[in-house]
Amino acid sequence: MSGDERHVYTIGELTRNIKQVLEEEFPAVWVEGEVSNLRIPSSGHMYFTLKDESAELHAVMFKGLNQYLRFKLENGLKVVAFGQVSVYQRRGEYQLVVEKLEPRGLGALQLAFEQLKKRLESEGLFKEVHKKPIPLLPVRIGVITSPTGAAIRDIINVVQRRFANVEILLNPVKVQGQGAAEEIGKALDELNALGEVEVIIIGRGGGSLEDLWAFNEEVVARAIYRSQIPVISAVGHEIDYTISDFVADLRAPTPSAAAELVVAAKEELVNKIEALEDRMKRTLLNTLVLLKNRLTRARESYAFRQPGETIRQHQQRIDDLMRNVTLRMRHLLEMGWERLATLAGRLESLSPLGVLSRGYSLSLKLPERVVIREAAALKVGDEVETRVKEGSFLSRVEKIQKDHSP
Numbered sequence: 001m002s003g004d005e006r007h008v009y010t011i012g013e014l015t016r017n018i019k020q021v022l023e024e025e026f027p028a029v030w031v032e033g034e035v036s037n038l039r040i041p042s043s044g045h046m047y048f049t050l051k052d053e054s055a056e057l058h059a060v061m062f063k064g065l066n067q068y069l070r071f072k073l074e075n076g077l078k079v080v081a082f083g084q085v086s087v088y089q090r091r092g093e094y095q096l097v098v099e100k101l102e103p104r105g106l107g108a109l110q111l112a113f114e115q116l117k118k119r120l121e122s123e124g125l126f127k128e129v130h131k132k133p134i135p136l137l138p139v140r141i142g143v144i145t146s147p148t149g150a151a152i153r154d155i156i157n158v159v160q161r162r163f164a165n166v167e168i169l170l171n172p173v174k175v176q177g178q179g180a181a182e183e184i185g186k187a188l189d190e191l192n193a194l195g196e197v198e199v200i201i202i203g204r205g206g207g208s209l210e211d212l213w214a215f216n217e218e219v220v221a222r223a224i225y226r227s228q229i230p231v232i233s234a235v236g237h238e239i240d241y242t243i244s245d246f247v248a249d250l251r252a253p254t255p256s257a258a259a260e261l262v263v264a265a266k267e268e269l270v271n272k273i274e275a276l277e278d279r280m281k282r283t284l285l286n287t288l289v290l291l292k293n294r295l296t297r298a299r300e301s302y303a304f305r306q307p308g309e310t311i312r313q314h315q316q317r318i319d320d321l322m323r324n325v326t327l328r329m330r331h332l333l334e335m336g337w338e339r340l341a342t343l344a345g346r347l348e349s350l351s352p353l354g355v356l357s358r359g360y361s362l363s364l365k366l367p368e369r370v371v372i373r374e375a376a377a378l379k380v381g382d383e384v385e386t387r388v389k390e391g392s393f394l395s396r397v398e399k400i401q402k403d404h405s406p
Helices: 013-024 110-124 148-161 180-194 220-228 244-248 255-261 264-298 306-349 352-359
Strands: 027-038 046-051 057-061 078-088 093-103 141-145 167-172 198-202 231-235 364-365 381-387 394-398
Touching: 013 078, 027 057, 110 220, 110 244, 141 148, 141 180, 148 167, 148 198, 148 255, 167 180, 180 198, 180 220, 198 255, 220 244, 231 244, 231 255, 244 306
Parallel strands: 057 093, 141 167, 141 198, 198 231
Antiparallel strands: 027 046, 027 078, 046 057, 078 093, 364 381, 381 394
């Protein structure tokens, strides 16, 4: 080929041509693979890689579409993606621009349910320690449900039949569709702020997983958890559970069952009160009979039949005790005087005055009045006080003579 016939592409031109071919050849495809290298920058777009055993494919799902995902995209999740194969010209890389994304195996809603349940459970929202007791007979019940649905009618019928005095305060909300979860969460906060209800029932009649989805939303779970008023979750599905069932203080399979749980039948209460009254009467009667028998036995005892003799017996016992105490005290005093005399004799024998009485004297150096134990402690001219058995005398040292041993 001559130089005049060849066509030299620029990188941008070649990339645009490849992009056009790919987009025309693969305008819409379904691709299955495992998610890896997931990245969600501040723009909100999702960038990730789909891979299998033999290849990898870059993918992007823009914020305008991924915000409607029911589940959380995670690395390692196997998914089926629908979109268009395109080329990112800046890097010359082909990629899948994803329009729809579904988890493989589990449905999107079921996966979202499992993911949220696991996360809230790890945070402790389902723990029994957080459950508040349901009041025995509330005066006013708050109900959060659709004002036109079967749930509110069922609750009203049950309450009126069981105890017509109970008041129902309805906070109407949507129970399915866009914005339903937000309305339910807001209604819970409003009833708590109002503070005039003692228990709250949230729920609706039965339906598909999609219909019940508002009760699987995190905003509802958080509102139930922070409620200071006990909450009963009463979504009309007896077998399956919603997230609200796990967080609520009590779960009821249907709205009617919730009303029955929270409002005791008036007739049942009357019967219970009458039974308690009978039980109290029997208890009092048995107690009176027991006390009467004890009084009879006491009255027939020897102490009551011969009170004078009993008193005389105790008086004699007191006299015996007083005599024993007197004798014991006298004995102790005698022993004490003997011991005191012995100690006094021992003190007398050790007393310096006793020594003086045997012809000895005690000399004190003046003016310090220090006992003189050796001649070396004195010097000529010192004054000395000498004590004898009777009295004392003063003298002055004229001469000091040392003791000369033989």
